[in-house]
Amino acid sequence: MVSAGFWPAVGGAERQALELSRELRARGAGVIVLTRRVAGAASREEIHGVPVRRLRVFGTGALDSLSFLFGALGWLLKHAGDYDAIHAHLAGSPALAAALAGRWLGKPVLVKLGGGRGIGELAVSSRTGLGRLKLRLLAFLGPRFLAVVPDLAVEAREHLGGASIEVLPNGVDTERFKPVSPQEKRELRARLGWTGTVFLYTGRLSWEKRLPWFSRIWSEAAKDRDAILILVGAGPEAIPPAPRVLVLPSVDDAAELAAAADAFVLPSVSEGLSNSLLEAMASGLPVIASAVGGTAETVEDGKTGLLFGKDDDKKAAEQIRRIINDEELRVRLGTGARREVERRYSIARVAERLLELYSGQP
Numbered sequence: 001m002v003s004a005g006f007w008p009a010v011g012g013a014e015r016q017a018l019e020l021s022r023e024l025r026a027r028g029a030g031v032i033v034l035t036r037r038v039a040g041a042a043s044r045e046e047i048h049g050v051p052v053r054r055l056r057v058f059g060t061g062a063l064d065s066l067s068f069l070f071g072a073l074g075w076l077l078k079h080a081g082d083y084d085a086i087h088a089h090l091a092g093s094p095a096l097a098a099a100l101a102g103r104w105l106g107k108p109v110l111v112k113l114g115g116g117r118g119i120g121e122l123a124v125s126s127r128t129g130l131g132r133l134k135l136r137l138l139a140f141l142g143p144r145f146l147a148v149v150p151d152l153a154v155e156a157r158e159h160l161g162g163a164s165i166e167v168l169p170n171g172v173d174t175e176r177f178k179p180v181s182p183q184e185k186r187e188l189r190a191r192l193g194w195t196g197t198v199f200l201y202t203g204r205l206s207w208e209k210r211l212p213w214f215s216r217i218w219s220e221a222a223k224d225r226d227a228i229l230i231l232v233g234a235g236p237e238a239i240p241p242a243p244r245v246l247v248l249p250s251v252d253d254a255a256e257l258a259a260a261a262d263a264f265v266l267p268s269v270s271e272g273l274s275n276s277l278l279e280a281m282a283s284g285l286p287v288i289a290s291a292v293g294g295t296a297e298t299v300e301d302g303k304t305g306l307l308f309g310k311d312d313d314k315k316a317a318e319q320i321r322r323i324i325n326d327e328e329l330r331v332r333l334g335t336g337a338r339r340e341v342e343r344r345y346s347i348a349r350v351a352e353r354l355l356e357l358y359s360g361q362p
Contacts, residue, residue, distance in 0.1 A: 002072055002098050003089040006035040007047050008252075011204065013089045013114050015275050016170050020087075021050040023171070023351040029358075032083065034072055034094075062130070065093040072097035080105050085358035090114045091121050091138060091145075099141035108360050109143035116270030116293045117151055119208055122159045139163045144357060148273035149294035166357075169298075171350030172278040174342060179284030179334070180259045188260035196226035197324050200261035200285070202254045203276040205235035205247075210290075214267035214316065215242045221317035227324050229265070232257060258283035262330055263323045269310055271295045281305075282341040286333030288319050298345075304337040 003017045021031045037043060037054040045052050055071040057064050072094060076086065080101075085108040088098035095111045102109030115121050125131030138160065145165040147153035153165050180188070189195070199218065205211060211231055218229045219242040231239060234250040251257065254276070258264070264280030266289040271277075273294040280287060281298075287305030289295045299305040306322060308315035323330055 001031060001033040001087050001089065002076075002094040003033065003035050004068065004092055004094050006033055006052060009038070012170075012272070012275050013112075016112075017089050018048065018050065019171065019173060019275075019347055020351060020354065022048055023173070023347045024354065025049060027351060027355065029355060030083075034075055036068055069093035069097050073100055076101035077104070080107075083107070085109070085360075087354070087358070088112065088143075091125070091135070095138060095143070096134065096141075099138055099143045102143060103141050108358060109141075110146055110354070110357055111138065111143045112146040113148070113152055113156055114272055115152075116208070116268070116272045117155050119270045120152070120155075120272060122152075122155055126159055135159050149297050151293050151297060152272055168350060168353055169345055170273045170275055170278060171347030172275070172282045172341060172345055174282050174346045174348075176253075176255050177258060177279045177282035179338060185260060188256055192257075192260055194228065194230070194260060196228055197263070198261045199227065199229045199263050199265050199288070199320075199323070200232070200257060200280070201230070201265050201276075202232045202251075202257060202279070203266075203274065205231070205233045205237040205239065207237055208269050209237070210267045210269055210310075211237060211239055214265060215239060215245045217313055217316050218265075218320055219243050219245060221320040222324060225324050230257075230261070254279060255283070258285060261285055263288055265289065266295055267310075267316070268292060268295065273298060278341060278345050281337035282345075284334040284338045286323060286330050286337060288316075288323060290316075298340075300336070300340070303333070304340050305333055 001017050001021055005014045007018045024031050033050055033052045035054055037056045041054055043054050057067045086098040086102050087110045088095040089112050091111055091113055098109050125135050145163055146168045147156055147165055148169050150167055153167050156165050229245045232248045239247050258280050264285040264287050266277055268290055271293040287299050289299055290310040291307040292310050301307040306319040308319050
């Protein structure tokens with residue numbers, strides 16, 4: 001695995017790299033993660049049993065990216081006998097290092113693309129000369145690109161031409177994230193101090209998630225009702241105070257929070273395939289979300305969750321009230337969400353396909 005960031009860095013790519021590494025090792029595959037050195041971290045360590053090699057980088061911005069690119073490329077060439085395939089997360093400097101090494105060594109290379117349409121790494125790269133050059137180099141070097149949802153695969157073809165692109169979703173640990181009994185839920189909520197109908201968001205606090213917008217609508221829709229909105233995460237977005245809205249710091253493992261909640265919210269302006277969304281669905285939570293990108297492809301309105309237009313205040317408020325007022329609906333949607341995750345998004349299923357790709361199978 002080659003990733004610009006890794007645990008304890010928090011983000012979709014970092015979390016998925018860790019979960020996949022753990023699952024692959026559990027299946028007997030040898031995995032080494034190559035990533036940046038972070039302050040206070042050793043150059044060699046193990047995280048949840050996964051060997052991690054952290055490379056020193058220099059400067060900021062382009063200098064940081066270039067130093068990691070050449071450092072990763074040097075490591076991959078020097079240790080060529082230690083691995084059979086290279087899996088890069090995100091199409092940045094790690095992907096270029098992986099693609100170059102794979103081309104020279106004749107090893108399979110996978111590059112997992114990230115972000116949502118119009119705001120992800122493909123769109124950002126396409127807006128600058130260096131970014132467009134990077135995309136052309138990647139397309140020329142010919143790794144196998146992985147898109148988590150069909151919408152991202154379409155966007156990738158717009159930027160990468162005839163490159164090989166496969167749709168392979170993120171995976172979730174369905175043993176760790178699972179529904180709990182009513183008694184277990186009551187005990188969790190008592191320990192957490194939660195009461196009423198609990199709406200939960202976990203993830204990055206950033207502008208594209210539109211949490212201030214949703215919090216405002218939620219506060220009005222849930223007025224005079226026994227309900228609470230809990231936002232768990234870290235990031236640059238400040239959430240204005242609102243009645244019955246609680247902002248908590250990010251946690252290493254959100255399994256207990258998801259098990260204790262009643263519904264999950266994801267009001268993003270754009271999405272690829274949110275790890276938090278899959279964790280919530282695996283936990284048996286109904287989803288209230290904006291119908292964008294991978295979310296609209298993952299959540300079936302009326303079957304696994306309730307959707308609204310990304311700028312539709314009225315519909316968002318209506319869906320909030322439906323969840324608060326109808327416990328039977330919550331149970332039915334949550335059951336459907338869990339069933340859908342088991343069918344399509346288990347980490348075991350994703351790891352099985354990755355092992356095929358690592359061995360060079362089409």
